[in-house]
Amino acid sequence: MTARIGAAERREDPSGEVLARAAEAFGLLAAPARLHIVWILAQGESDVTHLAEQVGGTLPGVSQHLSKLKLAGLVRARREGRRHVYYVDDPGVVAVVQLMIGQLAERAAQPVRRMRGAGA
Numbered sequence: 001m002t003a004r005i006g007a008a009e010r011r012e013d014p015s016g017e018v019l020a021r022a023a024e025a026f027g028l029l030a031a032p033a034r035l036h037i038v039w040i041l042a043q044g045e046s047d048v049t050h051l052a053e054q055v056g057g058t059l060p061g062v063s064q065h066l067s068k069l070k071l072a073g074l075v076r077a078r079r080e081g082r083r084h085v086y087y088v089d090d091p092g093v094v095a096v097v098q099l100m101i102g103q104l105a106e107r108a109a110q111p112v113r114r115m116r117g118a119g120a
Contacts, residue, residue: 028072034065042094045087
């Protein structure tokens, strides 16, 4: 089943610059650790130590991922004393990540359907 966009809903093509920025953002999210970090931050703020524990990574590794996500504008940080607290400040990024992971998790939970007459 293919969803078709009606003429009234059709949008103008994005510029090359917008497409390049979107591809860059999706490219950064293509790393499982970075996607996991954004997923965690979509649930609420966190510092590097907590993120490293959740992701199962090292502090330097998670810090490097966070730096790249910050440069791309996907996450932000603020200081609380001596620590940096990270968060996703863009509801659109949160929505895309939650939608994608939610859809894939839902598919994974569904039993595999076999086609009739298909051999093993």
